Amino acid sequence: MPHVEFAPALTRHVPCPPQSVEAATLREALAKSFEAAPQMRNYVLDEQGAVRKHVAVFINAQMIADRVRLDVPLGKSDKVMVIQALTGG
Amino acid sequence: MANPTIWVGTRKGLFAVKRGASGWKLGAPHFAGEPVSQFARDASTGACYAALRLGHFGVKLWKSDSGDGEWKEVAAPAFPPKPTEGEWADDPAAWTVDMVWGLEAAAGTLWAGCTPAGLFKSTDGAASWQLVDKLWLRPERKEWLGGGYDIPGIHSIAVDPRDARHVTIAISCGGVWQTRDGGDTWANTSRGMTAEFMPPERRDDGNIQDVHRIVQCAAQPEVLWAQNHAGIYRSVDGGSQWHRIPAPQPTDFGFAVAVHPRDPETAWFVPAHSDAQRIPVDGRMVATRTRDGGMSFETLAEGLPSRDAYHLVYRHGLSVGADGNTLAMGSTTGGLWASEDAGQSWQCLSRDLPPIAVVRVD
Numbered sequence: 001m002p003h004v005e006f007a008p009a010l011t012r013h014v015p016c017p018p019q020s021v022e023a024a025t026l027r028e029a030l031a032k033s034f035e036a037a038p039q040m041r042n043y044v045l046d047e048q049g050a051v052r053k054h055v056a057v058f059i060n061a062q063m064i065a066d067r068v069r070l071d072v073p074l075g076k077s078d079k080v081m082v083i084q085a086l087t088g089g
Numbered sequence: 090m091a092n093p094t095i096w097v098g099t100r101k102g103l104f105a106v107k108r109g110a111s112g113w114k115l116g117a118p119h120f121a122g123e124p125v126s127q128f129a130r131d132a133s134t135g136a137c138y139a140a141l142r143l144g145h146f147g148v149k150l151w152k153s154d155s156g157d158g159e160w161k162e163v164a165a166p167a168f169p170p171k172p173t174e175g176e177w178a179d180d181p182a183a184w185t186v187d188m189v190w191g192l193e194a195a196a197g198t199l200w201a202g203c204t205p206a207g208l209f210k211s212t213d214g215a216a217s218w219q220l221v222d223k224l225w226l227r228p229e230r231k232e233w234l235g236g237g238y239d240i241p242g243i244h245s246i247a248v249d250p251r252d253a254r255h256v257t258i259a260i261s262c263g264g265v266w267q268t269r270d271g272g273d274t275w276a277n278t279s280r281g282m283t284a285e286f287m288p289p290e291r292r293d294d295g296n297i298q299d300v301h302r303i304v305q306c307a308a309q310p311e312v313l314w315a316q317n318h319a320g321i322y323r324s325v326d327g328g329s330q331w332h333r334i335p336a337p338q339p340t341d342f343g344f345a346v347a348v349h350p351r352d353p354e355t356a357w358f359v360p361a362h363s364d365a366q367r368i369p370v371d372g373r374m375v376a377t378r379t380r381d382g383g384m385s386f387e388t389l390a391e392g393l394p395s396r397d398a399y400h401l402v403y404r405h406g407l408s409v410g411a412d413g414n415t416l417a418m419g420s421t422t423g424g425l426w427a428s429e430d431a432g433q434s435w436q437c438l439s440r441d442l443p444p445i446a447v448v449r450v451d
Contacts, residue, residue: 013146039162043146046185047167054145084145 002074004033006040009084010055014040026059027070029080044082056085090410094156094451095417096137097425098125098405101443103139105156106417106425113427113438119160120151126446127201127405130156131194131214138199138215140165140189148186148203150215156451165189166201166209166218177226182206182240191405193246196253202243206233206260210272221272229263229277229296236261236299236318237404244404247305247313257313257328259300265315265328281331285319286364301344302404304356312353316346321358323383337377337386339370345407345418349431352413354382357389357432359402359418367401374398376407376418378432392435393426400424403446410450419445 005018016037023029034041044055051057051067058064058081064072074080095106095113102118103125120141126148127140137156141149150165168184171177182205191202199211201218208221224230233241241263249255254271257278264279279295291297299318306312315322320341321334334341340360349355358377361367369375373396376389394400400420409416416428418435423442426435 010146013143042149042165042167043143046147047169048171048183048185050185052145052147 001076002029002078002080004029004080005082006033006044007081007083010040010043010082013043016040023074025070025074026057026064026072026080029074030057030070030082054085056083057081058083090412090415090450093410093412093415095408095425095427095438096128096130096156096447096449096451097417097419097442097445098128098139098447099419099423099443099445100124103128104442106427106438113436115439124446127189127192128447128449129192129194129199130449130451131199133194133197134214136194136214138163138192138194140192140201142188148189150189152215163215164211164217166203166207166211166220168207168220169222182230187240188238188242190242190244191246191258193248195248195250198248198253200246200248200256202246202258204238204240204242206230206241206243206263208243208246208258208272223273224266224268224275227275232294232296233260233263234297234299237301245300245303247303247310249305249310250307251310257303257305259303259315261301262297262299262318264295264298265300265303265313265331267328278328279331280329281324281333282315282317282322283319283333284317302346304346304348306348306353307350309353312348314346314348314356316343316358318342318364321346321383323356325353325382334379334383337379338388339375343402344404345402347407347409347416349409349413350411352380355380355413355431356383357407357409357416359407361401368399372397372399374400376432376435389432389435391433392428392437394424405447406445408448408450415450417448417450419448421445 001020021032097104102121124142126142137153151160152163153160171184187204201209209218245259247257277295282298303315311327313324322331347357374393377386406419419425425438
């Protein structure tokens with residue numbers, strides 16, 4: 001199962017442990033991981049479902065380029081990491 | 090006021106400045122390090138609300154049942170999904186809340202004005218929010234301009250104490266709007282205002298006025314005061330007609346206005362040099378006060394820096410308490426002053442705070 005982890009910059013606001021989730025796409029993986037911490041959704045995504053502009057999402061250490069189209073296929077061993085981008089703020 | 094509190098929302102936290110027997114005490118901030126864009130207290134329940142604008146993670150709203158106790162995160166205003174077809178599919182505005190710019194609690198309803206210029210209401214203590222779509226979907230919104238921020242926003246919300254369904258809002262830059270049915274229908278009520286910075290053909294257009302701030306007299310709600318980008322205005326008929334007030338000394342440019350809760354003739358302002366120089370005239374910080382409805386003004390300087398001062402008091406940086414005597418004033422460069430004699434004299438509480446977005450005397 002894909003592994004999803006949120007950086008401490010996020011978990012200091014909303015505690016959420018690293019987890020493995022049943023998911024075929026990045027969108028599904030994020031949605032499943034938000035089930036453990038529902039408030040995390042609004043920290044990572046805006047109300048239109050896009051990744052916030054000062055948040056960065058990596059799949060296997062490669063940052064995703066499209067903040068809107070999150071239907072990126074995930075393999076069973078893929079690792080998703082969500083961090084606070086070093087912008088704005 | 091017995092033991093008043095000055096709530097101070099800053100770029101780096103929310104301070105509850107309390108008046109005790111030995112004077113004002115600043116104390117440590119709530120939300121240390123986080124940007125607080127607005128604060129409101131529901132007088133009927135005592136609940137306090139703080140709106141945060143996290144640089145990375147969006148707008149958040151926190152609530153405390155008493156202000157002294159524990160804060161918990163509650164729902165923040167949020168837009169519904171942006172339409173993918175129809176008139177608004179190509180709306181250039183992002184349907185994402187960037188900042189809570191105005192926040193008022195009255196008669197069991199919480200109102201939030203935002204950038205972009207969406208108005209939201211909550212009737213369950215911020216457990217949920219509804220976009221006031223009858224305002225958001227008005228075609229006039231396409232004409233609104235940014236003012237203060239790149240995108241238009243709602244900064245002032247005045248709820249009529251006689252009828253909570255009657256709400257007056259102001260938009261930079263979209264003029265003054267009113268509803269008398271809780272938000273189902275709206276009318277622009279900016280007649281008499283002039284925007285000198287606009288092309289001549291549009292200067293009297295109510296839909297583009299840059300109203301920096303409006304306030305309503307609690308005891309006589311038909312009296313409204315406005316500090317506009319272009320001058321000071323007053324209405325004595327609930328906003329049907331606005332009257333330009335002759336410019337006081339040193340200027341009539343500024344952002345903030347406060348009105349006495351019982352005397353509609355008395356209002357306070359904090360003048361800046363001009364649009365092009367948003368600093369005190371000659372480095373001398375003053376407030377101004379009228380006690381005769383704007384026919385004359387006094388310059389209030391006692392206790393304020395008399396030289397080398399470059400403070401700007403923004404839209405929500407001036408507040409008067411329910412007694413009409415206790416005032417607070419906070420600047421974008423972190424100066425905080427209080428007055429306990431209706432502005433006649435001021436005491437500096439700090440010159441070292443983060444940029445101040447909002448003060449509320451409670």
